[in-house]
Amino acid sequence: MSLPFLVFFVCAGIAVLGALLLILAKEPIHSALALVLVMISLAVLYLLLGAEFIAAVQIIVYAGAIMVLFVFVIMLLNAGSEERTDWSKMAKYAGLPLGIFLLLELGHWMFHSAIGKEIANGSVAASSSVSTVEMSKMLFNQYVFPFEATSVLILIAILGALVLAKRDDQ
Amino acid sequence: MDFITHHPVLVVSLVKIALLLFIVLTALAYLTWFERKLIAHIQSRWGPVEVGAHGLLQPLADGLKFLFKEDLTPPGADQFLYILAPFLALSLGLTTIALIPFGPPDIQVLGQSVFVVANVSIGLMFVFAITSIGVYGVALAGWSSNSKYPLMGGLRSSAQMISYEVALTLSVVGVVLLANTLNFNTMIEGQRGYYWHFIPRWNIVPQIIGFLCYFTSAIAETNRVPFDLPEAETELVAGFHTEYSSFKFAMFFMAEYANMITVSSLATILFLGGWLSPFPDSWTFMRYLPAVGLLLLAAYLIYDTFVLARGIAKIQLIVISFGALAIALGCLHPLVLNIIQGPFWFVTKIGAIMFFYVWMRATLPRFRYDQLMAFGWKFLLPVSLANLVITALIKVWPLLVGHG
Numbered sequence: 001m002s003l004p005f006l007v008f009f010v011c012a013g014i015a016v017l018g019a020l021l022l023i024l025a026k027e028p029i030h031s032a033l034a035l036v037l038v039m040i041s042l043a044v045l046y047l048l049l050g051a052e053f054i055a056a057v058q059i060i061v062y063a064g065a066i067m068v069l070f071v072f073v074i075m076l077l078n079a080g081s082e083e084r085t086d087w088s089k090m091a092k093y094a095g096l097p098l099g100i101f102l103l104l105e106l107g108h109w110m111f112h113s114a115i116g117k118e119i120a121n122g123s124v125a126a127s128s129s130v131s132t133v134e135m136s137k138m139l140f141n142q143y144v145f146p147f148e149a150t151s152v153l154i155l156i157a158i159l160g161a162l163v164l165a166k167r168d169d170q
Numbered sequence: 171m172d173f174i175t176h177h178p179v180l181v182v183s184l185v186k187i188a189l190l191l192f193i194v195l196t197a198l199a200y201l202t203w204f205e206r207k208l209i210a211h212i213q214s215r216w217g218p219v220e221v222g223a224h225g226l227l228q229p230l231a232d233g234l235k236f237l238f239k240e241d242l243t244p245p246g247a248d249q250f251l252y253i254l255a256p257f258l259a260l261s262l263g264l265t266t267i268a269l270i271p272f273g274p275p276d277i278q279v280l281g282q283s284v285f286v287v288a289n290v291s292i293g294l295m296f297v298f299a300i301t302s303i304g305v306y307g308v309a310l311a312g313w314s315s316n317s318k319y320p321l322m323g324g325l326r327s328s329a330q331m332i333s334y335e336v337a338l339t340l341s342v343v344g345v346v347l348l349a350n351t352l353n354f355n356t357m358i359e360g361q362r363g364y365y366w367h368f369i370p371r372w373n374i375v376p377q378i379i380g381f382l383c384y385f386t387s388a389i390a391e392t393n394r395v396p397f398d399l400p401e402a403e404t405e406l407v408a409g410f411h412t413e414y415s416s417f418k419f420a421m422f423f424m425a426e427y428a429n430m431i432t433v434s435s436l437a438t439i440l441f442l443g444g445w446l447s448p449f450p451d452s453w454t455f456m457r458y459l460p461a462v463g464l465l466l467l468a469a470y471l472i473y474d475t476f477v478l479a480r481g482i483a484k485i486q487l488i489v490i491s492f493g494a495l496a497i498a499l500g501c502l503h504p505l506v507l508n509i510i511q512g513p514f515w516f517v518t519k520i521g522a523i524m525f526f527y528v529w530m531r532a533t534l535p536r537f538r539y540d541q542l543m544a545f546g547w548k549f550l551l552p553v554s555l556a557n558l559v560i561t562a563l564i565k566v567w568p569l570l571v572g573h574g
Contacts, residue, residue: 027248029313036306043299056295064302065332068309072328075313075321132292132352 004048011048015041026081032070039063053132174280182282187268190287194267198427199229205528212532223474223483223490233420241416244315251314256414256421259307263428266300269293270435271354273445273512285445285512292352297436298339301391305331307425308393308410315413323409326399326539333543334390334397337550341383344561345373345440358444368450372443377561381441383554385526388433390546392426395531399539434523435516442519445512457507460514464498 018037025031039062046055139147174181203218203225210217218225243252273285283289290296305328312324349357363371374381390397406412411422438444449456471491475484500506537545 029248029251029310033251033306033310036303040303052290052292053295056292056299059299060295060302064299064305064335068302068305068328068332071306071309071313072325072332075309075325075328078321 008045008048011041011044015045026084028074028079028082029071032067032074035070036063036067039067053135178280178282182280183287186282186284186287190267191264194264194428194431195424197431198424199233201427201430201524202232202423203229204524205531208525208528209532212529223486226486226490236417236420239416241418242413244317244413246316247413248314248316251310253418255307255311255314256418256425258310259304259425260421260428262300262304262307263425263432266297266432267428267435269297269354270432270439271358271444272516273509275355277509277512286355289355290353293354294342294346294352294357294436294440297432301429301432302335304425304429307422311414311422312410315410317413319407320410320412323406323412326406327393327410330390330393330397330399330542330546333546334387334550337383337546337554338387338391340551340558341380341387341554342436342440343558344377344380347558347561347565348373348376354439354444358439358446361443362446364450370443370446370448372441372446374441377441377557379553379557380561381437383550383557384437384441385523387546387550388437389527389530390542392429392433394426394430394527396534396537397542398536399542430524430527431520434520434527437523438516438519444519445516447511447515457511458502460510461498461501461507464494464501468492468494468498 015038018034018041021034022031022038025034040059043055043058043063046052046058206228207217207225218228221227221231243249268287269290271283271286271289275283275286275289277284308331309324309328312320312322312327315321345357346352349360351357351360361370361372365371365375369375389395393399411419414422447456468491471487471494475487475491501510
């Protein structure tokens with residue numbers, strides 16, 4: 001087994017473990033940290049694909065900015081540990097079967113679709129290494145409109161938060 | 171031997187990591203000595219003088235003291251996170267140093283560059299990625315202690331670090347625009363050359379606003395005076411590490427100094443030409459500066475031994491001064507002289523920035539918390555944004571005019 005293969009399985013395992021921990025942890029701050037673990041192991045997976053820039057951005061934006069704010073808010077509100085309830089009827093009779101169905105469908109497509117077979121043969125991964133220069137050229141030429149539109153969308157979200165926070169102040 | 175020739179990257183990297191860890195941890199210890207001594211002299215005191223000659227063994231004594239103190243865990247603390255926090259802070263602080271090139275890449279052993287552990291093509295982004303996770307060390311320490319002062323300190327600290335990280339990152343983008351790269355060595359190579367044959371073509375000249383913004387926000391990032399609100403004694407006892415004792419406290423302390431080294435190295439690489447010499451290549455006599463500096467130091471120490479020092483300090487000083495003399499004579503060998511040029515200038519520049527850090531600590535009073543936030547968001551952020559826009563405009567100006 002080659003080294004990248006080993007790293008992939010270790011990191012994928014950590015990611016799944018972190019995701020499980022995120023759902024099962026009772027303390028909100030433990031859940032947030034488990035999510036950070038998922039983000040970082042995903043960043044390592046991006047590194048394995050040769051996408052260095054995306055990996056760094058993943059850590060800076062998700063683990064370093066968004067999740068820090070989550071942890072900050074949890075600390076600020078001093079949120080106590082969750083109380084466990086029994087599953088709701090909706091989750092029991094509709095959610096669980098649907099979830100299992102989704103998992104089966106994903107597994108089926110992974111092994112039987114054209115893309116799935118290509119990935120299994122290893123013909124996709126080799127071509128996916130993109131340098132930072134190439135990526136930024138694509139971002140600012142080919143995809144410049146969606147890129148700018150997204151930034152305006154985020155700006156609108158910030159303005160919305162400001163409006164909501166300022167409303168009582170008059 | 172067979173193993174080394176088959177896995178040169180692995181073996182050389184491990185040796186480099188071990189050496190770097192040793193050097194950096196020793197440097198961390200002696201930075202505390204440097205800081206105490208310098209502040210003392212600024213305030214007309216002596217500073218540490220008792221342990222060893224000139225108090226040179228004080229860091230060792232402090233380390234032993236930390237090791238032998240009782241290691242307390244407050245009842246009701248979150249055990250796992252309480253232990254994780256100092257480890258996170260220190261290990262992340264030390265990891266960034268692996269990305270810093272201390273000398274030119276062309277000095278190699280087994281085909282591997284000697285002066286950098288990991289020459290990553292997007293080094294700058296990785297340093298920011300690792301430092302951005304560094305906030306967790308402080309925040310978790312504050313939260314997991316289950317005590318009100320650490321919690322307030324942790325909250326303040328993380329708010330401050332998040333706020334100033336934005337200005338810090340933006341102030342550096344101007345340099346990236348000038349350098350066209352995110353790789354440290356390429357950035358440094360791009361600063362080679364001179365204005366009017368003697369002023370070095372470093373980024374600090376065109377990016378002076380960026381440098382000032384970077385330096386200010388770097389001080390806030392590392393929680394140092396005048397931005398050391400997280401550990402304001404009069405309000406918060408000791409901030410996020412109030413409940414920590416023994417070596418866990420020492421780890422936070424070391425992490426702070428490791429972060430200082432990282433931000434100073436970044437300032438050196440981005441704005442001050444990294445390992446490049448400030449003097450033109452034609453001034454060949456300047457190549458002997460490291461040896462001459464060490465010789466002067468040895469001369470002073472020998473003078474000190476015979477005139478000032480008494481007792482055991484005298485023996486220690488003799489050993490140190492002859493050590494310095496031997497190294498200085500060794501540096502005169504052309505091969506050693508060639509290798510030592512890069513690291514010498516790099517370390518000198520870091521030392522100069524550290525001097526500024528300590529100077530500020532001895533001189534400036536602490537900010538008020540609202541002043542700190544207002545300064546970061548309402549002054550530093552707009553200024554660094556304006557700097558970025560102006561740099562970008564100047565950079566594309568020839569293109570705009572050329573097509574008109």
